[in-house]
Amino acid sequence: MESPPARHMHSLAKVNNKHYAYGGISLPDNRLLSDLWALNCDNVVWNTKLAEVPGAIWAQKQFTGNSPGPLKGHTAISYEKYMVVFGGEDGEGRMGDKLYMLDTGKKCVKA
Numbered sequence: 001m002e003s004p005p006a007r008h009m010h011s012l013a014k015v016n017n018k019h020y021a022y023g024g025i026s027l028p029d030n031r032l033l034s035d036l037w038a039l040n041c042d043n044v045v046w047n048t049k050l051a052e053v054p055g056a057i058w059a060q061k062q063f064t065g066n067s068p069g070p071l072k073g074h075t076a077i078s079y080e081k082y083m084v085v086f087g088g089e090d091g092e093g094r095m096g097d098k099l100y101m102l103d104t105g106k107k108c109v110k111a
Contacts, residue, residue: 003058004037011076023071032070036061065109081105
């Protein structure tokens with residue numbers, strides 16, 4: 001089963017029944033990421049004694065439009081069907097002030 005690489009400094013937002021993770025820094029190779037993953041927990045049987053979460057399904061998502069690009073330290077919230085991504089630091093060390101609305105229904109980005 002496919003799953004995202006380990007990471008830190010990413011964002012996570014719950015939109016409807018899925019959790020979306022964007023960007024961050026991969027571990028252990030410290031690459032700046034611009035990928036988007038959706039976690040579907042509809043079939044999860046929760047048990048805090050297990051290291052893995054049976055029934056959780058990850059899927060990498062592709063979007064059309066102006067992508068936020070590689071980011072770390074950004075923030076995200078959900079609003080209706082959108083994952084709203086704001087700020088963060090790009091690969092050149094610049095802090096951003098842009099707001100992106102990732103439409104999880106139409107799979108497109110609005111800047």
